[in-house]
Amino acid sequence: MNPAKTHIPENSICVLGIPFDQNSSFQKGPCLAPSRIRESYYSDSSNLWTEKGINLESMDHLYDFGNLEFNPGTDFCNHIAGTVSTILEKGGRLICLGGDHSVTFPIISAYAKKYDSLNILHLDAHPDLYDCLDGNIYSHACPFARIMEKKLAKRLVQAGIRTLTGHQREQAKKFNVEINEMKDGLNWLSELEFDGPVYLSIDIDCLDPAFAPGASHHEPGGMTTRDVINIIQLLKGNIVGADIVEYNPNRDLMSMTSMVAAKLLKEIIARIHNDSFINPVDSTR
Ligand code: MN
Ligand code: MN
Numbered sequence: 001m002n003p004a005k006t007h008i009p010e011n012s013i014c015v016l017g018i019p020f021d022q023n024s025s026f027q028k029g030p031c032l033a034p035s036r037i038r039e040s041y042y043s044d045s046s047n048l049w050t051e052k053g054i055n056l057e058s059m060d061h062l063y064d065f066g067n068l069e070f071n072p073g074t075d076f077c078n079h080i081a082g083t084v085s086t087i088l089e090k091g092g093r094l095i096c097l098g099g100d101h102s103v104t105f106p107i108i109s110a111y112a113k114k115y116d117s118l119n120i121l122h123l124d125a126h127p128d129l130y131d132c133l134d135g136n137i138y139s140h141a142c143p144f145a146r147i148m149e150k151k152l153a154k155r156l157v158q159a160g161i162r163t164l165t166g167h168q169r170e171q172a173k174k175f176n177v178e179i180n181e182m183k184d185g186l187n188w189l190s191e192l193e194f195d196g197p198v199y200l201s202i203d204i205d206c207l208d209p210a211f212a213p214g215a216s217h218h219e220p221g222g223m224t225t226r227d228v229i230n231i232i233q234l235l236k237g238n239i240v241g242a243d244i245v246e247y248n249p250n251r252d253l254m255s256m257t258s259m260v261a262a263k264l265l266k267e268i269i270a271r272i273h274n275d276s277f278i279n280p281v282d283s284t285r
Contacts, residue, residue, distance in 0.1 A: 001041075001056075001064035009063060011091040013272055015265070016083065017067035020076055023102035023140045025133055027216040029248035033261070034067050034097040036249045040262035043255075050270035052233070061277075062269060077106040077138070084110035093272045095265065098245030100140040100216075101128055104201050105147055111199055111241060112152035119155045119194045119237065120147070123228065124203035125219035126163045127179060129171040140246070148175035153199075157192065159231070160206035160223050182221055189230075194237030200268065202228065203246045204261060214257030216248045225260055232267045238275045242268045 001015060017034025024030060041048075048056040056062060068083060070076065084107050087094050096107055101124070111118055122128075122144060129148075133139040137146070147153055156175070162182040164172075172179050180188055205215040208222035247261050 001062050002060070004063035004065055009061070009090070012061045012063050012093070013059070013269055013276070014063050014065055014087050014092045014094045015097065016065040016087070016094060017097045018080060018099035018103045019067050020070055020080075020098070020103055021100045022076065023136060023138050024100040024216060025139055025141055027248065027250070029216060029250035030098055030100045030246055032249045033099065033247040036255070036258045037097050037244070037247065037261045037265060038064070040255055040258040041265060043259070043262070046259075048266070050266050051229070052270055054270045054273060056266060056269060059269070059273065076102070077109070080106035081110045085113060088114045093276055094241045095268055095272070096243040097261075097265070098243060098247070101143055101203055101245045102138050102140045103245060104243055105138065105143040107241075107243060108147050108152050108199065109150075115197045115240065117154045117196045118152065119196060119198045120153045120157070120201060121194070121198055121231075121235065121237075122156060122158045122201045122203075123160045123206035123223070123231065124158065124201075125160055125205040125217065125222055126203070127158055127161050127168045127172060127177070128203075129168045129175070129177065131167070131171065144177070145171055145175070148177065154196075155194070159186070159189070162221050163219055182223070186223070186227055192236065194235075196238070197240040198235070198237035200232070200235075200239055200242040202242065202244045202264060204244065204257060205246055207260065212257045212260050214248050214252030215246055216251065225263070228264060229267055232264065232271050239268070239272050240275070242272070244268075
């Protein structure tokens with residue numbers, strides 16, 4: 001990845017770290033994630049070729065914007081949304097490394113300004129649809145309630161879900177969220193198709209804790225690493241942005257989860273490269 005802190009090139013694929021975990025309800029730690037994921041991305045234990053044969057080392061339109069800085073008193077929503085907007089205005093395709101899942105609301109706020117019919121595919125153990133949790137409407141348990149009440153997405157599809165409460169089922173109904181619960185298997189994925197741009201939000205706890213122990217909330221019964229890679233590679237739609245959130249290095253074992261996040265990052269970059277530059281579709285819809 002080319003470093004790009006000040007200059008924002010046109011039509012690039014951009015990676016941005018958002019080391020922010022102040023809206024985590026249970027444990028802090030995801031603020032440490034972006035730097036750890038980069039370490040694993042560049043680890044000598046692997047290489048920078050993707051499974052479908054793209055060498056990320058020689059991708060000249062791939063830029064790393066480093067990590068956003070947060071000072072005390074910074075309005076996290078404005079700070080994140082403003083930075084994301086600046087990159088999107090230059091035609092960038094952005095992949096954000098969280099951070100807890102609260103960062104997705106401001107990211108999507110920026111995306112919705114550019115894409116008026118945005119689809120979201122959200123992979124998570126949790127639907128994150130609480131109206132409010134512990135008195136915090138910006139909790140990492142609430143971003144998709146904020147996104148849907150502001151009508152920032154035309155369609156929200158969730159997968160990997162295995163913690164639904166009565167309240168969240170009501171919220172899902174109210175906002176017409178399409179929830180594919182983990183208990184029903186993943187066969188439906190082959191039928192899933194999106195019309196128009198797709199934003200992919202990956203909470204690392206969509207994976208089973210056996211595959212990704214570095215998560216604040218260990219929820220058994222989740223996806224395999226292969227399941228998530230298959231979704232990234234086979235999804236029918238045009239991916240215009242993504243995030244990988246909720247990786248908590250404090251809970252990780254021998255960087256296992258960091259390597260998973262880095263692998264997902266590589267495959268997402270390859271997918272976005274394909275959708276934007278190899279087999280481009282009209283991404284302005
Ligand atoms: Mn989760
Ligand atoms: Mn989440």
